[in-house]
Amino acid sequence: MLYLVEMIVQIPHTLDPALVAKIKQKEKEYSQKLQREGKWRHIWRVVGEYANVSVFDVASNDELHALLSALPLFPYMQISVKPLANHPSSIVQE
Amino acid sequence: MLYLVEMIVQIPHTLDPALVAKIKQKEKEYSQKLQREGKWRHIWRVVGEYANVSVFDVASNDELHALLSALPLFPYMQISVKPLANHPSSIVQE
Amino acid sequence: MLYLVEMIVQIPHTLDPALVAKIKQKEKEYSQKLQREGKWRHIWRVVGEYANVSVFDVASNDELHALLSALPLFPYMQISVKPLANHPSSIVQE
Amino acid sequence: MLYLVEMIVQIPHTLDPALVAKIKQKEKEYSQKLQREGKWRHIWRVVGEYANVSVFDVASNDELHALLSALPLFPYMQISVKPLANHPSSIVQE
Amino acid sequence: MLYLVEMIVQIPHTLDPALVAKIKQKEKEYSQKLQREGKWRHIWRVVGEYANVSVFDVASNDELHALLSALPLFPYMQISVKPLANHPSSIVQE
Amino acid sequence: MLYLVEMIVQIPHTLDPALVAKIKQKEKEYSQKLQREGKWRHIWRVVGEYANVSVFDVASNDELHALLSALPLFPYMQISVKPLANHPSSIVQE
Amino acid sequence: MLYLVEMIVQIPHTLDPALVAKIKQKEKEYSQKLQREGKWRHIWRVVGEYANVSVFDVASNDELHALLSALPLFPYMQISVKPLANHPSSIVQE
Amino acid sequence: MLYLVEMIVQIPHTLDPALVAKIKQKEKEYSQKLQREGKWRHIWRVVGEYANVSVFDVASNDELHALLSALPLFPYMQISVKPLANHPSSIVQE
Amino acid sequence: MLYLVEMIVQIPHTLDPALVAKIKQKEKEYSQKLQREGKWRHIWRVVGEYANVSVFDVASNDELHALLSALPLFPYMQISVKPLANHPSSIVQE
Amino acid sequence: MLYLVEMIVQIPHTLDPALVAKIKQKEKEYSQKLQREGKWRHIWRVVGEYANVSVFDVASNDELHALLSALPLFPYMQISVKPLANHPSSIVQE
Numbered sequence: 001m002l003y004l005v006e007m008i009v010q011i012p013h014t015l016d017p018a019l020v021a022k023i024k025q026k027e028k029e030y031s032q033k034l035q036r037e038g039k040w041r042h043i044w045r046v047v048g049e050y051a052n053v054s055v056f057d058v059a060s061n062d063e064l065h066a067l068l069s070a071l072p073l074f075p076y077m078q079i080s081v082k083p084l085a086n087h088p089s090s091i092v093q094e
Numbered sequence: 095m096l097y098l099v100e101m102i103v104q105i106p107h108t109l110d111p112a113l114v115a116k117i118k119q120k121e122k123e124y125s126q127k128l129q130r131e132g133k134w135r136h137i138w139r140v141v142g143e144y145a146n147v148s149v150f151d152v153a154s155n156d157e158l159h160a161l162l163s164a165l166p167l168f169p170y171m172q173i174s175v176k177p178l179a180n181h182p183s184s185i186v187q188e
Numbered sequence: 189m190l191y192l193v194e195m196i197v198q199i200p201h202t203l204d205p206a207l208v209a210k211i212k213q214k215e216k217e218y219s220q221k222l223q224r225e226g227k228w229r230h231i232w233r234v235v236g237e238y239a240n241v242s243v244f245d246v247a248s249n250d251e252l253h254a255l256l257s258a259l260p261l262f263p264y265m266q267i268s269v270k271p272l273a274n275h276p277s278s279i280v281q282e
Numbered sequence: 283m284l285y286l287v288e289m290i291v292q293i294p295h296t297l298d299p300a301l302v303a304k305i306k307q308k309e310k311e312y313s314q315k316l317q318r319e320g321k322w323r324h325i326w327r328v329v330g331e332y333a334n335v336s337v338f339d340v341a342s343n344d345e346l347h348a349l350l351s352a353l354p355l356f357p358y359m360q361i362s363v364k365p366l367a368n369h370p371s372s373i374v375q376e
Numbered sequence: 377m378l379y380l381v382e383m384i385v386q387i388p389h390t391l392d393p394a395l396v397a398k399i400k401q402k403e404k405e406y407s408q409k410l411q412r413e414g415k416w417r418h419i420w421r422v423v424g425e426y427a428n429v430s431v432f433d434v435a436s437n438d439e440l441h442a443l444l445s446a447l448p449l450f451p452y453m454q455i456s457v458k459p460l461a462n463h464p465s466s467i468v469q470e
Numbered sequence: 471m472l473y474l475v476e477m478i479v480q481i482p483h484t485l486d487p488a489l490v491a492k493i494k495q496k497e498k499e500y501s502q503k504l505q506r507e508g509k510w511r512h513i514w515r516v517v518g519e520y521a522n523v524s525v526f527d528v529a530s531n532d533e534l535h536a537l538l539s540a541l542p543l544f545p546y547m548q549i550s551v552k553p554l555a556n557h558p559s560s561i562v563q564e
Numbered sequence: 565m566l567y568l569v570e571m572i573v574q575i576p577h578t579l580d581p582a583l584v585a586k587i588k589q590k591e592k593e594y595s596q597k598l599q600r601e602g603k604w605r606h607i608w609r610v611v612g613e614y615a616n617v618s619v620f621d622v623a624s625n626d627e628l629h630a631l632l633s634a635l636p637l638f639p640y641m642q643i644s645v646k647p648l649a650n651h652p653s654s655i656v657q658e
Numbered sequence: 659m660l661y662l663v664e665m666i667v668q669i670p671h672t673l674d675p676a677l678v679a680k681i682k683q684k685e686k687e688y689s690q691k692l693q694r695e696g697k698w699r700h701i702w703r704v705v706g707e708y709a710n711v712s713v714f715d716v717a718s719n720d721e722l723h724a725l726l727s728a729l730p731l732f733p734y735m736q737i738s739v740k741p742l743a744n745h746p747s748s749i750v751q752e
Numbered sequence: 753m754l755y756l757v758e759m760i761v762q763i764p765h766t767l768d769p770a771l772v773a774k775i776k777q778k779e780k781e782y783s784q785k786l787q788r789e790g791k792w793r794h795i796w797r798v799v800g801e802y803a804n805v806s807v808f809d810v811a812s813n814d815e816l817h818a819l820l821s822a823l824p825l826f827p828y829m830q831i832s833v834k835p836l837a838n839h840p841s842s843i844v845q846e
Numbered sequence: 847m848l849y850l851v852e853m854i855v856q857i858p859h860t861l862d863p864a865l866v867a868k869i870k871q872k873e874k875e876y877s878q879k880l881q882r883e884g885k886w887r888h889i890w891r892v893v894g895e896y897a898n899v900s901v902f903d904v905a906s907n908d909e910l911h912a913l914l915s916a917l918p919l920f921p922y923m924q925i926s927v928k929p930l931a932n933h934p935s936s937i938v939q940e
Contacts, residue, residue, distance in 0.1 A: 001248055001249050001250075002138060002249070003249075003271070003329075004138070004140075004147050005330060012295050013858050013860075013861070013921070014295075014296075014860075015295070027183070028182070028183045031183040032183060032185050035184070035185045035186075036185060042149075042184075042188070043181045043183060043184050044096060044098070044178035044179065044180070044181055044184070044188075045178065045179040045180065045181040045182075045911055046098075046176055046177075046178065046179075047176070047177040047178065047179050047849075047907050047910050047911045047914070047927050048851060048910065048911060048914045048915075048925040048926065048927040049925060049926075049927075050915075052181055053098050053176065053178060055136075060189055061189050061190070061191075061271040061272060061273045061329050062189075062273045062274055064271070064273075064329050064330070065273035065327055065329045065330060066273075068329070068330045069330075069332075075295070079330040079331060080330065080331075081270075081271060081329050081330040081331075082140055082141070082147065082269075083140075083141040083191070083249040083252070083269060083271050084138035084139065084140065084141065084147060084249060085138065085139040085140075085141050085249045085250045085252075085253035085254075086138070086139065086250055087137045087138055087139040087146055088122070088139075089121070089122045089125045089126060089129075089137060090129070090136075090137050090138070091126050091129045091130060092129075094136070094138075095906055095907050095908075096907070097705075097907075097929070099706060106671050107200050107202075107203070107263070108202075108671075108672075109671070139253055141191075141249050141252050141253045141256070141269050142193060142252070142253060142256045142257075142267040142268065142269040143267060143268075143269075144257075154847055155705050155847050155848070155849075155929040155930060155931045156847075156931045156932055158705050158706070158929070158931070159703055159705045159706060159931035160931075162705070162706045163706075163708075169671070173706040173707060174706065174707075175705050175706040175707075175928075175929060176927075177849070177907040177910070177927060177929050178907060179907050179908045179910070179911035179912075180908055190326060192326070192328075192335050201388050201390075201391070201451070202390075215371070216370070216371045219371040220371060220373050223371075223372070223373045223374075224373060230337075230372075230376070231369045231371060231372050232284060232286070232366035232367065232368070232369055232372070232376075233366065233367040233368065233369040233370075233441055234364055234365075234366065234367075235364070235365040235366065235367050235379075235437050235440050235441045235444070235457050236381060236440070236441060236444045236445075236455040236456065236457040237455060237456075237457075238445075240369055241286050241364065241366060243324075270328055270329070270335065271328075271329040272326035272327065272328065272329065272335060273326065273327040273328075273329050274326070274327065275325045275326055275327040275334055276310070276327075277309070277310045277313040277314060277317075277325060278317070278324075278325050278326070279314050279317045279318060280317075282324070282326075283436055283437050283438075284437070285437075285459070285517075287518060294483050296483075296484075297483070342377055343377050343378070343379075343459040343460060343461045343517050344377075344461045344462055346459070346461075346517050346518070347461035347515055347517045347518060348461075350517070350518045351518075351520075357483070361518040361519060362518065362519075363458075363459060363517050363518040363519075364457075365379070365437040365440070365457060365459050366437060367437045367438045367440070367441035367442075368438055378514060380514070380516075380523050389576050389578075389579070389639070390578075403559070404558070404559045407559045408559060408561050411559075411560070411561045411562075412561060418525075418560075418564070419557045419559060419560050420472060420474070420554035420555065420556070420557055420560070420564075421554065421555040421556065421557040421558075421629055422474075422552055422553075422554065422555075423552070423553040423554065423555050423567075423625050423628050423629045423632070423645050424569060424628070424629060424632045424633075424643040424644065424645040425643060425644075425645075426633075428557055429474050429552065429554060431512075458516055458517070458523065459516075459517040460514035460515065460516065460517065460523060461514065461515040461516075461517050462514070462515065463513045463514055463515040463522055464498070464515075465497070465498045465501040465502060465505075465513060466505070466512075466513050466514070467502050467505045467506060470512070470514075471624055471625050471626075472625070473625075473647070473799075475800060482765050484765075484766075485765070530565055531565050531566070531567075531647040531648060531649045531799050532565075532649045532650055534647070534649070534799050534800070535649035535797055535799045535800060536649075538799070538800045539800075539802075545765070549800040549801060550800065550801075551646075551647060551799050551800040551801075552645075553567070553625040553628070553645060553647050554625060555625045555626045555628070555629035555630075556626055566796060568796070568798075568805050577670050577672075577673070577733070578672075591841070592840070592841045595841040596841060596843050599841075599842070599843045599844075600843060606807075606842075606846070607839045607841060607842050608754060608756070608836035608837065608838070608839055608842070608846075609723055609836065609837040609838065609839040609840075610756075610834055610835075610836065610837075611661075611719050611722050611723045611726070611739050611834070611835040611836065611837050612663060612722065612723060612726045612727075612737040612738065612739040613737060613738075613739075614727075616839055617756050617834065617836060619794075646798055646799070646805065647798075647799040648796035648797065648798065648799065648805060649796065649797040649798075649799050650796070650797065651795045651796055651797040651804055652780070652797075653779070653780045653783040653784060653787075653795060654787070654794075654795050654796070655784050655787045655788060658794070658796075659812055659813050659814075660813070660890060661813075661835070662890070662892075662899050685935070686934070686935045689935040690935060690937050693935075693936070693937045694937060700901075700936075700940070701933045701935060701936050702848060702850070702930035702931065702932070702933055702936070702940075703930065703931040703932065703933040703934075704850075704928055704929075704930065704931075705928070705929040705930065705931050710933055711850050711928065711930060713888075718753055719753050719754070719755075719835040719836060719837045720753075720837045720838055722835070722837070723837035724837075739834075739835060740833075740892055740893070740899065741755070741813040741816070741833060741835050741892075741893040742813060742890035742891065742892065742893065742899060743813045743814045743816070743817035743818075743890065743891040743892075743893050744814055744890070744891065745889045745890055745891040745898055746874070746891075747873070747874045747877040747878060747881075747889060748881070748888075748889050748890070749878050749881045749882065752888070752890075755893075757894060764859050766859075766860075767859070813893050816893050816894065817891055817893045817894060820893070820894045821894075821896075827859070831894040831895060832894065832895075833893050833894040833895075
């Protein structure tokens with residue numbers, strides 16, 4: 001089941017740079033683990049913004065919230081979620 | 095080169111139903127042709143809306159506008175475009 | 189799996205009143221059928237508006253879109269959907 | 283009498299973590315007490331957000347404000363309230 | 377129980393002027409009846425707009441919706457409702 | 471001459487609590503003085519928000535600004551003002 | 565007493581051109597009469613828009629609404645009003 | 659003197675196609691005349707929209723409004739204007 | 753050449769009050785100097801807000817930006833600018 | 847390939863002025879280098895704002911993001927990007 005997820009990152013300028021670097025490193029590892037598991041199907045950078053557009057493939061709303069709220073950058077992100085359905089014109093079932 | 099494209103369809107209620115059916119049929123064929131060519135990489139339905147979220151893969155801004163403005167439903171759609179870039183956390187180059 | 193669905197009804201004033209009455213009657217029957225099946229769990233009127241707030245309980249995003257796009261009033265409604273998850277403070281699992 | 287209440291939590295990053303943990307614990311207890319009393323009828327997590335969608339069942343506007351403004355997280359939340367009425371298509375009176 | 381109600385009137389230009397005059401006459405009578413009953417406590421014109429700001433005093437959300445949806449101009453108005461509570465600084469209980 | 475005034479209070483979390491308590495006490499006294507003088511005709515709490523909806527009765531725009539900008543909480547409030555006129559359907563002249 | 569008034573004109577394309585020309589002629593005469601009386605103190609065109617920014621000088625909110633609602637183009641305009649007060653840095657009292 | 663001008667075209671679907679074609683032809687000729695005169699310095703298509711982003715170089719606000727309001731498509735466009743100034747980092751004076 | 757300029761002042765609460773007082777004093781002197789020179793033609797207070805509506809009369813976009821960016825409060829203001837043109841109904845040329 | 851890029855600068859007031867001056871100096875040098883290379887084709891100041899409107903000419907979305915995210919002021923800017931295409935009425939190919 002697919003969801004379009006848009007994440008805007010807003011890290012406060014007063015946060016310790018070493019801590020920020022550590023959080024970003026964990027975020028990258030976590031994101032790549034989910035990508036390898038096939039749950040975080042796509043992640044693209046929005047040109048000119050510290051933001052991404054992603055597509056998640058999960059079994060339920062609950063699973064999606066569990067994955068997103070465990071993001072190391074979760075406390076510093078504004079996230080919006082759109083549930084997706086198969087489109088009648090699509091040549092694939094995804 | 096990838097772009098996130100969101101299309102909201104708003105067909106006036108006064109349009110002839112036969113004409114509408116014909117336009118929708120052409121739209122489907124046109125969309126599937128572009129999907130088979132690999133230019134319209136993804137198309138998903140937004141749940142609850144007469145709208146889609148799509149990803150296009152084209153060579154230039156000009157090519158994208160040419161493709162979108164040739165959509166049979168173009169006069170009846172509100173389209174927004176976000177250019178996408180490779181994300182440093184992505185495990186694939188896309 | 190639960191979703192908050194908000195529907196705003198906007199019927200064009202030029203539509204034939206007899207047709208409108210028929211669509212509304214079908215809408216009511218369709219809504220009550222889904223309520224009895226447990227898929228349309230709640231429907232409330234928003235005070236002062238021709239709109240409702242609803243909670244749907246379905247197996248997937250695709251099922252939700254199928255149900256909503258089959259609403260007799262679908263062509264005349266603006267619908268927004270928020271996927272819901274279990275809240276850690278909730279005393280029930282719903 | 284029912285109300286749809288949406289709460290978005292925004293805790294300043296500079297707040298003492300021990301204090302935050304204590305407030306959240308009190309919030310949970312307070313919420314569960316109101317749920318057991320039947321006044322906080324539903325609470326759901328909005329997927330991807332530190333936010334909830336709730337339904338309250340109270341005797342008056344004044345009672346609702348008293349309950350909401352006593353939330354331990356009240357100073358850190360943005361709350362919006364929509365009064366609800368019985369919907370003519372509903373198969374239950376709620 | 378008090379509610380702030382804001383009504384914006386938008387009558388389609390294609391409506392028959394005689395019909396419009398009749399609806400407006402009924403609206404006035406209906407409004408004055410509710411004012412005399414003490415349910416429509418205040419009605420003011422918003423300067424420069426075909427709109428009003430009103431205060432209603434009713435027993436429940438359901439009663440308020442019943443009163444508003446019976447307004448002769450209801451199909452041509454955009455209405456927003458804010459539930460009000462007693463303010464701790466108010467020198468009267470209202 | 472009447473004005474609808476909406477005030478949203480946003481006190482920074484870093485302000486000294488003793489100072490805040492003092493400002494709120496002064497605000498209450500100031501508000502009640504203006505109410506007794508008939509200039510601050512109504513004040514209601516917006517349910518669920520640290521905000522109020524008020525009606526002022528003053529001789530001029532200048533007087534209204536003088537009263538509002540002297541509010542002890544003025545530096546911490548977002549205020550919006552709508553001038554009101556007599557409504558042709560009103561059964562009173564106010 | 566001064567007010568900033570912004571008017572956006574939106575004449576439906578289906579209105580009879582002769583009628584439109586007549587309304588515009590009346591609008592101009594009415595506007596110039598109020599300007600000569602000193603009540604419509606300034607009127608400027610917003611560059612690129614069928615809109616104006618105006619300053620009115622009237623005795624009361626009621627007078628302003630009476631003047632604006634009598635505009636021949638009133639049914640086809642979206643008007644917003646901001647009450648103005650003397651600015652402490654102004655070198656004139658206006 | 660430069661201005662950023664954004665134009666969104668919204669032609670009503672009920673307009674006669676022959677008339678529309680004629681207006682568009684005149685629009686093109688008018689635009690190209692102004693471009694050759696150096697007054698309409700740039701015109702670009704916004705990808706995916708029936709809209710353009712333009713830069714005008716004129717002697718005054720009045721001249722800009724005269725040019726824009728004479729556009730054959732002016733009655734069918736939503737136009738927004740931003741005055742531009744020389745940027746201190748620019749390597750040219752324009 | 754005239755421009756409508758709206759300025760909203762937002763001074764951070766953490767700024768030193770003595771510094772704030774000094775900046776405001778300079779702002780007043782600067783504003784009055786420009787008013788005496790005829791460049792800052794009008795300045796009005798927006799009722800209930802720490803904001804003003806102004807009209808500037810300058811020779812060019814560049815001059816306007818130079819004047820505005822030199823405002824002592826410039827770093828603490830949100831400014832929006834609308835270029836104005838002569839209105840065909842105006843009885844004066846301004 | 848052209849893009850309209852709008853940048854709004856928001857430097858926190860708590861940042862060290864010496865650091866800010868250094869960042870701005872680097873920003874200017876970086877901007878002028880890109881202008882000389884023909885990649886940052888235009889940069890204009892938005893009148894009255896600490897913001898610019900720019901046109902970039904780059905080979906791809908990825909190149910544009912690389913250039914923008916390397917801006918010394920990037921962490922303190924809000925950037926929006928619109929892809930541009932050749933306009934059929936343009937007398938030049940750009």
